[in-house]
Amino acid sequence: MSRIRSLFPSSSASESIRIGEILRKETVGGILLVACAVVALVWANSPWAETYFAVRDFEVGYEPWHLRLSIGAWAADGLLAIFFFLVGLELKREFVSGDLRRFSTAVVPIVAAVGGVAVPALIYLAVTAGSAEASRGWAIPTATDIAFAVAVLAVIGSHLPSALRIFLLTLAVVDDLIAIGIIAIFYTETVEVVPLLLALGVIAVYGTIAQLYRRFFRLRPTAAWFILLPIGLMAWALLHASGIHATIAGVLLGFTVPVLHRRADRGEDAGPGLAEEFEHRFRPLSAGFAVPVFAFFSAGVTVGGADGFASAFSDPIVIGIIVALVVGKPLGITAATWIITRIRRIDLDPALRWIDIAGVGILAGIGFTVSLLVAELSFAAGSAAADHAKVAVLTASVVAAALASVLLGARNRRYRRHRNQDS
Template identity: 85%
Template sequence: MVKPSPRLAKVRAVFPSSSRDESRRIGEILRKETVGGILLVSLAAIALLWANSPWAESYFALRDFEIGYEPWHLRLSLGAWAADGLLAIFFFLVGLELKREFVAGDLRRFSTAVVPIVAAVGGVIVPAVIYLAVVAGSPEAAHGWAIPTATDIAFAVAVLAIIGSHLPSALRIFLLTLAVVDDLIAIGIIALFYTETIEVLPLVLALVVIAVYGVIAQRYRDFFHLRPTAAWLILLPIGLVAWALVHASGVHATIAGVLLGFTIPVLHKKADRGPDSGPGLAEVFEHRFRPLSAGFAVPVFAFFSAGVAIGGGEGFVSAFTDPVVVGIVVALVVGKPLGITAATWIITRIRRINLDPSLRWMDIVGVGLLAGIGFTVSLLVAELSFAAGSEHHDHAKVAILTASVVAALAASVLLGIRNRRYRRLDAADAES
């Protein structure tokens, strides 16, 4: 690996003391998300092909088929169930991962948390500004300003896991923490800017149920004398009630997943768990729900969201006459890496923090390109920004798919080159 210079050794570094356990945990997440990322891309491609085939009507009929119970505001199309229901599982894990990072991960220390947090903020502000500059003069198009601000964790880490076998672990940790904070910002944007009307009574009841859920989660051993593997069976139905109430309140139902994730207790990695304590509740939930999220929930959401009728090659080309498409593509492919790299450079200069000695600035640019893969959350925000069936709605999806593919290819090329360099360094170190 790259040897730290004497000058660098005297200055604080980003993630300077990432433990072996933390690196192993990040590696396990990357491996799990690789399969999910492949399924996500595969189902999105199938949906896109189906929606532009002679059998397109059957796809849209399936997506718009309604099922559920109307009095509870739960009679939804299959596409809406995927966006509001299945995606809540994904956001539950996002909330759980955030809680873990702030309690037991690298984000628990301000000196290491400040860099990915500021980088994520830069990766939100710059794309939003670029998008608004491109669509200036069109108030309707401006509604989609938040579409290019999100990063798809599953897609990004899947690409990194495939091409980054020898990249430094600090870079992997940086990407994951950056993407998690990015998703937290996206969650806040959805809650603040994409909630049109709020029903007070269901929202209050939802908060009460979430509070009960949190108390039981924190004190489950005292209440039931249960081990974590049994406690989740009691918490699951309570969580479903909380989700239904949040949905009925008018707040996007995925927010319920995040709030529930925040309530789950996370054991500090230095805590004395005792010889018979076994895994904590956070570990049990992650073990049970991550495969469901990565292997089913997110790919199914992608299947129902990515199917858009392009209208052949001419339709694809004509879509790029829409400023919404140009704005999204430029914001994700250029704005994301620019915002992340610039924000990282600024904060490291202000705080006198250097990159981890094993990293170079070109690696950060590569992570910025990976963050330009908006996909899952961007598709969700597009659904919330423009009315279904409108020109901007369909064009926004075309732009997201295009930008995500371009960003993934560009990141693969750059990080692939960096990966080969690190592999040669590893081989040289092994021989010496």
């Protein structure tokens, strides 16, 4: 039997340009994310720590709609919905019009993401076995932070093959989608049926307008998004009132946005589509504001000096998260990728080596944004378990970033030498 063509063959010029633009915006967002997290951590352990927690816990909003939330909760439930809207939009684009529209190439990053979720979860459960409370955090080490990981890759991987960047981006998007599914299924305690049905109805209206905005409503994308934005906010509020984590609304709304012009709309004057319009407006908002602000209000935990730091690292929760992210992520991703390529008889891109896939697996151990979100959902706010989980996520993300920088940095230097020799 002949082998199927290689994983992530050379992309089209337009696809490469689009991926490059996403990476540049996420790189800036990753730098801001790290800066905000560092400021929060320093502030929360300074003599002015009470001010930080007072701001984070200050409540604003409208109570009857279950929207009287703390500033920190607004960042987690509201601002992250923008991030996950773009996750849904990007995932749909990849499957409809990107390099992953073919099953032979889509199956590999999907299976790799599943391996990168399953193995860390199993490792965490093994480490925390015997503690019912600790086991609630099994999903914390399952996520990959796109912005942080891409920022590291951009700094140390200027000469790495583009196929590796596409693999990381797609893997992280699918990984986050799985994490959101876990949140919806396992971290929803009660569901209010009426608000949920209303939310689904509003999302259906949103999707109908998004699909027919040009042909039926005679709207251009710049006008359509003004109409869709308040409808999207209404869907978010209703889903939040239903008891399901409101970030799910972002993913569902992103899935409804068309990523290709209909055949009748592909004339020369058609201009950019609705997906391009939303991405142009919301990606800078997500990378430059929403995710960094969430990191600022989530990363501020009181370590308690050297004694408190040592105490945290004796907690099975901390050990489980760190081992799961730093060891489990690369093990799960690399093993799953190797297995599926053998089963499907798919070759790696000729420019890649298995050590590169392992490096991406280590880089995927940067959990950060979604891991911090799951930590907040797993344990009671302000509890020792919640603070320890956040310390573990921050520590594991730094360790994973450092290890990936060493490995991929060495690979980057090798690719640069080869490129210079060829030129």
